[in-house]
């Protein structure tokens with residue numbers, strides 16, 4: 001199992017390098033995201049815990065202290081309590097920053113991936129994420145201006 005995860009990470013790294021070296025076109029982005037979901041197998045795993053999170057026009061996710069331990073499979077139930085569009089994207093820190101760069105290139109990009117959802121005002125969506133490795137993680141909203149306004153949560157597990 002460990003070996004499988006490592007191989008997945010390696011492939012992801014290579015595909016990310018390819019993306020970084022080339023143009024940020026939609027196809028490459030989609031492939032990258034598919035690799036991400038393959039790697040964490042998130043949608044196939046049974047959640048061990050549910051965390052309710054609100055995404056608000058105050059540019060915050062609340063609550064933002066989740067105290068997640070390694071090997072937990074978290075079902076985030078995300079509610080957009082605001083009047084504008086928000087995102088909930090989760091991943092390890094380095095993957096997240098690459099995703100943010102792509103969002104800057106294509107601000108209108110919408111998501112419904114294993115680890116990323118776009119939420120219209122009032123919308124509720126689930127994201128199941130398996131924390132099967134320790135490290136630095138981040139949840140962010142990459143709608144232009146929101147991350148910069150503080151719409152992010154950093155945590156270490």
Ligand SMILES: [Cu+2]
Nearest residue numbers: 086087141146
């Ligand atoms: Cu937002």
